[in-house]
Amino acid sequence: MTAASKPVLQVEGLGVSYGALTALDDVSWAVGAGELLGIIGPNGAGKSSCYDAVTAMVTRRGRVLLDGEDVTDVPAHRLAERGLKRAFQQNAFFHELTVLDNMLAVMHDTAGTGLLASTLAPFAAARRRKASEAGAVATLERFGVGAEYHHRLPTAIPYGTQRMLSVALAHGARARALLLDEPGAGLGGADMDRLVQMLHALKREGLALVVIEHHMDLIMAVADRIVVLDQGRCIAIGSPREIQQNQAVLEAYLGRTA
Numbered sequence: 001m002t003a004a005s006k007p008v009l010q011v012e013g014l015g016v017s018y019g020a021l022t023a024l025d026d027v028s029w030a031v032g033a034g035e036l037l038g039i040i041g042p043n044g045a046g047k048s049s050c051y052d053a054v055t056a057m058v059t060r061r062g063r064v065l066l067d068g069e070d071v072t073d074v075p076a077h078r079l080a081e082r083g084l085k086r087a088f089q090q091n092a093f094f095h096e097l098t099v100l101d102n103m104l105a106v107m108h109d110t111a112g113t114g115l116l117a118s119t120l121a122p123f124a125a126a127r128r129r130k131a132s133e134a135g136a137v138a139t140l141e142r143f144g145v146g147a148e149y150h151h152r153l154p155t156a157i158p159y160g161t162q163r164m165l166s167v168a169l170a171h172g173a174r175a176r177a178l179l180l181d182e183p184g185a186g187l188g189g190a191d192m193d194r195l196v197q198m199l200h201a202l203k204r205e206g207l208a209l210v211v212i213e214h215h216m217d218l219i220m221a222v223a224d225r226i227v228v229l230d231q232g233r234c235i236a237i238g239s240p241r242e243i244q245q246n247q248a249v250l251e252a253y254l255g256r257t258a
């Protein structure tokens, strides 16, 4: 994010407690259009809790601003309607629906193919259905989920493609800011390359991206800036190069590898 551009998504003093445990404490960051903010940190550092806090899925402290507007009190589903989208650490599909129907389901809100509309104007409804199907197909392909998989169940496609499908479903019809939780988890070489290409493409399209990742080579290759969490606190924020040379970061990781 350049100094001149207004952040798409900004969080200030975010905090989450589960009973006596402080999972996240006073964390602040911002991400602009076309920028990728990485979030790293050891297991249990509070990375996923940070997403829960941003997307109003948990009781939290602090403020969230979307396009400069304070949306702290806006509920989770309304945030999604406004383009704040999130993918989960574990793949989350409608397991009985095909890949294409999964995509149609998450795009449905904007397709306008309700029962009333189809009763009053069946031909218009059919046309809209076709248009939304074309939109779903295009979105799947844009995220690297090829046509050969569209009519299969999500669990019957290769694992690497399932991870891409997760990102496509999170993005849905439209996203301004997209939060990904370990998109590279379990991916091998070729799938990892596809993911890197996809992240670069999404940046070029002007999306504001936040990516939690344990794969250091992935995050160092795609992130513009990186936030490092440790035990719920932000211990460093900076460019990939700055983070790689940061003593507190090295200690946070080395202290837990034994």
Ligand SMILES: Nc1ncnc2c1ncn2[C@@H]1O[C@H](COP(=O)(O)OP(=O)(O)OP(=O)(O)O)[C@@H](O)[C@H]1O
Residues within 6 Å of the ligand: 018, 021, 023, 041, 042, 043, 044, 045, 046, 047, 048, 049, 050, 089
């Ligand atoms: N729903 C919950 N109830 C109670 N404690 C929780 C809950 N969710 C997370 N925690 C705790 O909060 C802390 C932060 O967890 P979180 O899942 O945010 O970490 P993380 O950085 O995403 O870890 P990982 O890299 O393993 O995914 C951990 O101590 C975890 O056990």
Ligand SMILES: [Mg+2]
Residues within 6 Å of the ligand: 047, 048, 049, 089, 181
């Ligand atoms: Mg997590």
